[in-house]
Amino acid sequence: MDKKVRRALEKAVGRQNVLTKPADLLLYSYDSSTAEGRPDAVVFPDSTEEVARIVKVCAERGLPFVARGAGTNLSGGSVPLRGGVVIVLSRMNRVLEIDVDDLRAVVQPGLVNLDLQNVLAPHGLQFCPDPASQKVSTVGGNVAENAGGPHCLKYGVTVNHVTGLTVVMPSGEVRSFGGKALDPPGYDLAGVLIGSEGTLGIVTEMVLRLSPLPDDAQTVLAIFDTLEAAGESVSRIIAEGMLPAALEIMDRQTIEAVEASFPSGLPLDVEAVLLIELDGLTESLARQAARCAEICRELKAREVAVGRTPEEREKLWSARRSAFGATARISPAMLVNDATVPRTKIPEVLREIQEIERRHGLRIAKIFHAGDGNLHSNILFERGNPEDFRRAEEATAEIFRACAEAGGTITGEHGVGAEKVKFMSLLYSADDIDAQRKLKSVFDPEGIANPGKVLPEPAEVGSE
């Protein structure tokens, strides 16, 4: 890195908060995806002002910058594809204000989601988005990705729970969009920024909408001999007017992985496990849980269990919670995707994924948020085997195509990042993408905010 630039960065955040040694840079050249890219420097700011100073240094020199939270990103969103400066926000992890009267919290982006929940719980409050990664992922990352989590069907996604942002623009200027009050006049700038994956600016402060914790919850676990029956149960539950907080399905491969690593007593000769979480007022829960159990039995569930106490519920959830880690343990190399389809299309798309699995001779572990149609197909492959990796990539492309054709999308919560840019034209026409590019060009005319992410280059559109 150019000495002058390094000195400017050191001046911005202090010498001890700038890394430029090759060994250090290597650590920030990947995230939880398969993307890679070496930064020229890594900086650790502690305030909005410091972020602004860093971005100004970048802007003056046309140097790319990439914001980074906990690096749990599954699409390569936090990888500096074109070098430049990685801005790590982990030091900015403070809860600035818990405003119980206004049901708002003001927090910094590096705050870990679960740490926030723990601060809110004593007030009887929560921040609804709870992605599966909540023990490590940061609220800033949740905002950048518009994260979901298992409870979206009932509670919506991150954008539904954020009312204001402080943003360092790609020019280095600091702005605020929205605040504690709703409906500021003007276009919804906070709304478009949420989920923009750090390509429109860096969020340095967030005003979050808080909600009371639910009165009570119950969990139903049902074991099925076919995936179809599990899917059909979900459809019936919704058709009867119930709106569970979560509806999760795991397939046989996932169950096998879980039992191999964290045995929870699930039988190995089944095809699907369905988890139903109901929350709300105690009086309605018993009846709803009983009805869900009944529906599962009507659809030939082999076993149905209902958890009423927190301990019982945690036990039923334990297999689901460890599923991702367990799968990663039997195959450290996997391609993770999170294509999403309208819930009604799940059976059809599942059949197609099973066919893709067979055709490529691959193992695909499927976990899905059946309530909102979000399918996580984890494609296992052998690391260091380029042929295997190529087949996994082909399978990914085929799954995306199948989901797009079913009226779905290529990513429900992980983001486009670097990995899915080439699939954007499955969903969008050249005009659609051009309209999105207009937004980018207003916020980041020089193209220095997380370049190479989200939008394909004009030449790439239409040539998937």
Add this chain to the structure above:
Amino acid sequence: MSALGDRLYALEEIVGAESLLTDTEAVASYRVDGEQPLAVALPESSEQVAALLREAAEGGLSVLMRGAGRHMHLGAPPTPIGLVVSMDRLRRVVEYDAENLTITAQAGMPLGTLQGVVGERAQMLPLDPRGGDGATLGGVVAANLAGPIRMRYGSPRDLVIGLRVALADGALIKAGGKTVKNVAGYDLSKLFVGSFGTLGAICEVTVRLTPKPESRAMLVLAMNSAEVKEVTGKLLRSRLEIASLDIANEAAVRRMRLSLPITLAPELRIVFVGLMGDRAAMVRQENEIRASSGGAFARLDGTQGGHAWLSLREAPHPNSVDEIVARAALPISYATETVDLVSQFDGWWSVARAGDGVVYAGPPREATTEMMVDRLAELREFAQRREGVVILEAASLEMKRGFSVWGDIPNLDLLRKLKDAYDPTGNLGCWRYLPRR
């Protein structure tokens, strides 16, 4: 043929002569703030809307979008209007996926019709904006309007998951999709929701639905203004499944013509608590709410409750073309004090959506313009000191000229850049939202 004649002829080519009104008398009823459009087009497809926009841009005709016309009072006085594009004939359901809890409909579909369609499957679109059942889906989305149940279900910003939009250059684009979770690319639908047709014309809307609750109840509490903050604050932080929480002063109850089994007085506030959910859970909730305040309590029966709900929904709607309605939006804990402030003005009514921090207010019929401007300025200053804003929801032209409809719009320079990017000729919306440079 004159230049204007040529331009109108080009529009006629797109929609057909019978669907382009140019007759002075016919277009008179499409006036906005006294401004009469040159022509009104009634397209029948999204493609026609897009073609109209392109033609209008090329011919330099400014465009004002219109649904059922229920909320045309909302906005600054327009610059001269070239073409009104009425979405009245675009009222089809495009796709109703009941099992997926989503529906896609054309922008001109009346909300009441849509509720009827999804009601048959025991579902609802959880939006109850003012303006009656005739207000169109597209209009409500373009203005981001919501009603009493917003605190539980959100506004169009939260419920819209996809849009089909005609841009100023005639491109017909898709934003978002059909799934609740979707992070592929920028969510442009956020940009168009609430943009009042100034960035593009919303042609189709995909929204999330919710199962219709088994049971509804409307409870009424009366208490002294001093107690309201604590009581409503407790309810908002409680685990009860409250769908709406409205605070009204005496003048508002009278304006809504609600007859309540409660004796009204100027220092009293009436708190309306709407519950939606399982029948099994109603009794306990009712008891807890009754216990939360020492004052008068009433449970409205089915018809009365429904009537109160409708009245609260319509409270912010102007009763005449000249009636003034202001809307304040503040952090929610200030809702009570805002109602208190307005109640000190002579005869002013006020209704607050306590869960959203949105407070509506209006003067009595006999108020003079001068006095109203003073009061509105006081209200705006009060809100601004508390991180809030006040906009003029409805007003006479005279009033709009004396008091800025939108107040100070934050980030105006950036918003203008967005406007330039999507509508380079400044053709859409007749400058009723962002002020002209």
